[in-house]
Amino acid sequence: MFEATARDHRNQRVQTSIRLGFLSMTxxxxxxxxxxxxxxxYKGMPIISLxxxxxxxxxxxxxxxxxxxxxxxxxxxxxxxxxxVPAGVAAAVYLSEYAPExxxxxxxxxxxxNLAGVPSIVHALFGVGAFVLFFGFGTSILAASLTLxxxxxxxxxxxxxxxxxxxxxxxxxxxxNMGATRWQTIRTVVLPNAVSGxxxxxxxxxxxxAGETAPIMFTGAxxxxxxxxxxxxxxxxxxxxxxxxxxxxxxxxxEALPYGVAxxxxxxxxxxxxxxxxxxxxLRNRKKW
Amino acid sequence: MVPTQTESQPAAAASLEEADRRDLDWWIDKxxxxxxxxxxxxxxxxxxxxFVFITKEGVGFLGSRFDFSxxxxxxxWRPTSESKPTYGALAxxxxxxxxxxxxxxxxxxxxxGAAIYIAEFAPPKQREILKVLVELLAAIPSVVWGFIGLSxxxxxxxxxxxxxxxxxxxxxxxxxxxxxxxxxxxxAEDALKAVPDSYRxxxxALGATRWQTIFRVTLPxxxxGLVAAVLLGVGRGFGETMAxxxxxxxxxxxxxxxxxxxxxxxATIAAELGETAVGSExxxxxxxxxxxxxxxxFFINLTADLVVRGxxxx
Numbered sequence: 001m002f003e004a005t006a007r008d009h010r011n012q013r014v015q016t017s018i019r020l021g022f023l024s025m026t027x028x029x030x031x032x033x034x035x036x037x038x039x040x041x042y043k044g045m046p047i048i049s050l051x052x053x054x055x056x057x058x059x060x061x062x063x064x065x066x067x068x069x070x071x072x073x074x075x076x077x078x079x080x081x082x083x084x085v086p087a088g089v090a091a092a093v094y095l096s097e098y099a100p101e102x103x104x105x106x107x108x109x110x111x112x113x114n115l116a117g118v119p120s121i122v123h124a125l126f127g128v129g130a131f132v133l134f135f136g137f138g139t140s141i142l143a144a145s146l147t148l149x150x151x152x153x154x155x156x157x158x159x160x161x162x163x164x165x166x167x168x169x170x171x172x173x174x175x176x177n178m179g180a181t182r183w184q185t186i187r188t189v190v191l192p193n194a195v196s197g198x199x200x201x202x203x204x205x206x207x208x209x210a211g212e213t214a215p216i217m218f219t220g221a222x223x224x225x226x227x228x229x230x231x232x233x234x235x236x237x238x239x240x241x242x243x244x245x246x247x248x249x250x251x252x253x254x255e256a257l258p259y260g261v262a263x264x265x266x267x268x269x270x271x272x273x274x275x276x277x278x279x280x281x282x283l284r285n286r287k288k289w
Numbered sequence: 290m291v292p293t294q295t296e297s298q299p300a301a302a303a304s305l306e307e308a309d310r311r312d313l314d315w316w317i318d319k320x321x322x323x324x325x326x327x328x329x330x331x332x333x334x335x336x337x338x339x340f341v342f343i344t345k346e347g348v349g350f351l352g353s354r355f356d357f358s359x360x361x362x363x364x365x366w367r368p369t370s371e372s373k374p375t376y377g378a379l380a381x382x383x384x385x386x387x388x389x390x391x392x393x394x395x396x397x398x399x400x401x402g403a404a405i406y407i408a409e410f411a412p413p414k415q416r417e418i419l420k421v422l423v424e425l426l427a428a429i430p431s432v433v434w435g436f437i438g439l440s441x442x443x444x445x446x447x448x449x450x451x452x453x454x455x456x457x458x459x460x461x462x463x464x465x466x467x468x469x470x471x472x473x474x475x476x477a478e479d480a481l482k483a484v485p486d487s488y489r490x491x492x493x494a495l496g497a498t499r500w501q502t503i504f505r506v507t508l509p510x511x512x513x514g515l516v517a518a519v520l521l522g523v524g525r526g527f528g529e530t531m532a533x534x535x536x537x538x539x540x541x542x543x544x545x546x547x548x549x550x551x552x553x554x555x556a557t558i559a560a561e562l563g564e565t566a567v568g569s570e571x572x573x574x575x576x577x578x579x580x581x582x583x584x585x586x587f588f589i590n591l592t593a594d595l596v597v598r599g600x601x602x603x
Contacts, residue, residue, distance in 0.1 A: 011498060014498075014500070015498055015499055015500060018499075018500045019406075019410050019499075021402075022402050022403075022405055022406035022410055023406055023410070023411075025398070025399050025402030025403055025406065026402065026403040026406045026407065026411075026419055028399060029399045029400070029403045029423065029426070029467075029470055029474065030403075030419060030422035030423065030426065032426065032467050033422055033425050033426045033429070034422075036429065036433075036437055039437075039441060040433075086328075087328050087331050088328075089328070090324060090325045090327070090328025090329070090331075091325070091328040091329045091331055091332060092328075093325045093328070094325040094326055094328055094329030095329060097325075098322060098325060098326070098329070099329065104330075107333055108329055108330060108332050108333055110590075110591070110594055111332035111333040111335070111336045112332045113590050113593075113594055114336050114586075114587055114590045114591075115332055115335055115336055117521070117524050117525075117528070117586050117587075117589070117590040118336070118339060118528065118583060118586055118587075119527070119528025119529070119530060119555055119582050119583075119586060120431070120528065120529075120530050120531075121528070121530040121555045121558045121559050121579070121582070122339065122343065122528070122579050122582050122583050122586075123339070124558075124559075124562075125342075125343045125346070125558065125562075125575075125576055125579040126338070126339040126342050126343055128346070128562070129342035129343060129345060129346045129576075130338060130342045133346075133567065134342065150335050150339075153331070153332065153335065154332070157332070181314050181315065181317070181318040182318055182321075182322070183314075183317060183318045183321040183322070184314065184318070186321075207428055210430075211428075211429075211430025211431070211432070211433070212430065212431075213430070213431065213432040213530075213531045214431075214530040214531055214555075214559055217559060217562075217563070218562050218563060240430060240432045241432075243432050243433070243436055244432050244435070244436075244531060244535070247435075247436050247439055247440065247535070248439070248535060255440075258436060258440065259440075262433050262436050265430065265432075265433060266429060266430070266433050269428055269429070269430055270425060270428060273424065273425060273428040274425075277421055277424060281417070
């Protein structure tokens with residue numbers, strides 16, 4: 001009575017082929033990551049050495065290393081984090097712990113969505129107009145970092161807000177019932193329970209910040225400047241802009257050089273991303289409530 | 290949102306004792322509330338500031354030199370001409386539109402397909418891996434994509450299609466499609482996930498196959514979220530700068546086919562801003578392009594938000 005008919009078999013085959021069709025679409029989307037990584041490793045790996053990482057670019061940037069760009073990127077990222085993490089966490093605390101359901105909160109959420117959606121080159125124009133000219137920072141690490149901080153603010157806000165909201169309401173209620181103020185509750189109960197989620201967002205922001213090019217082109221990153229920055233008011237080289245420059249602006253660059261720079265840049269970005277992803281998965285599995 | 294703390298009880302207690310309970314902790318609490326409020330509205334402050342500052346720099350051009358019909362209907366973008374600079378943005382708009390359009394056409398089917406597979410078919414382990422891969426795709430910086438377009442796609446296109454140059458709408462479109470795909474996949478998957486399981490169970494109880502359930506029940510129920518996903522993907526492609534600058538050929542041209550080189554609005558700003566004097570007509574014209582980009586992306590995001598809000602209401 002329950003034996004499969006020919007029609008059932010056909011249905012089964014159709015289902016399987018539909019499933020495989022969608023799987024292949026997914027794989028086609030995912031394959032480029034592996035191809036790109038493979039090609040960059042294959043062509044860029046031979047040039048990577050300690051001298052490459054710790055040397056200055058020489059011969060009109062056609063030889064030598066990437067040390068000033070590497071240091072510059074680290075500086076820009078660090079200053080951007082100092083500026084954006086406190087603001088982003090504060091914004092997330094407000095949205096998660098205080099904000100009432102009203103038009104202002106909707107406007108804030110729309111602002112965050114737009115801040116994330118505005119083209120990076122428009123952020124660059126903003127950086128030039130606001131930080132370089134209006135606040136008079138000139139083209140400097142400070143101006144570049146602040147531009148990036150504004151741009152990546154949504155990353156911190158969204159990640160932090162999610163991890164704050166994941167802290168069960170009962171934790172807060174228990175704390176309030178002990179007579180704690182709102183801030184005491186946030187400081188001693190909510191934030192400690194959310195800190196690893198916040199860290200995940202921060203790491204993700206590092207990877208975003210390190211890879212951006214357009215926003216720093218006119219606000220603080222220099223084409224060629226083989227010195228290390230002395231203060232936040234100095235210009236600096238940066239990995240992302242360096243890749244752009246040697247692959248489009250400089251003649252007679254040996255083929256392996258830009259591959260090497262791209263590999264180091266994507267290495268930084270992907271290592272940061274992987275840490276963030278692994279951290280998140282570990283957190284989810286460890287969750288006690 | 291977190292429901293507000295009940296305030297009636299402490300207030301009643303205070304009136305009973307007639308004591309001032311505003312001790313140091315109370316003031317700290319108020320101070321912090323003020324501080325996080327400032328943080329909270331920072332997103333609005335910044336988005337407003339962006340508009341104000343790019344308008345401030347571009348307004349000179351808009352006020353004196355801007356000519357509507359020249360800007361939108363002329364292809365002649367010659368800002369550095371000695372005798373008579375012209376600012377026709379038609380070719381730049383066409384460049385952006387063609388690359389973005391091609392990218393979205395490429396990316397939408399794959400992104401939605403991937404979202405359907407991840408949300409509806411994949412077993413948990415597989416889902417985790419695929420989601421990580423999609424996330425890594427999103428993590429590749431735009432300048433690296435541009436470099437890939439320049440150094441890998443370019444020779445490949447020349448070889449495959451036997452064309453003289455590979456830096457074209459096709460190249461930039463494929464690259465941009467790959468860049469826009471992760472955001473579309475992620476948001477579309479969220480939208481599918483948000484469809485209650487009871488819908489699927491209902492359909493399957495009536496004898497529908499998995500595919501029939503997806504096509505007739507899940508997809509229509511997630512429609513708004515899918516539209517928002519596509520819109521945000523369009524916004525992503527529209528605003529992309531470095532990858533388009535490096536992969537599109539950067540030549541002023543209204544394209545006839547995908548094998549033509551074009552130049553995008555974003556790329557024009559990136560390529561020319563460094564060469565202009567602050568406050569010059571050319572400089573202000575580039576900020577005017579920025580205003581155009583800002584306004585268009587603002588409306589795309591606003592529409593996406595309204596569409597998503599639509600599902601919440603119903």
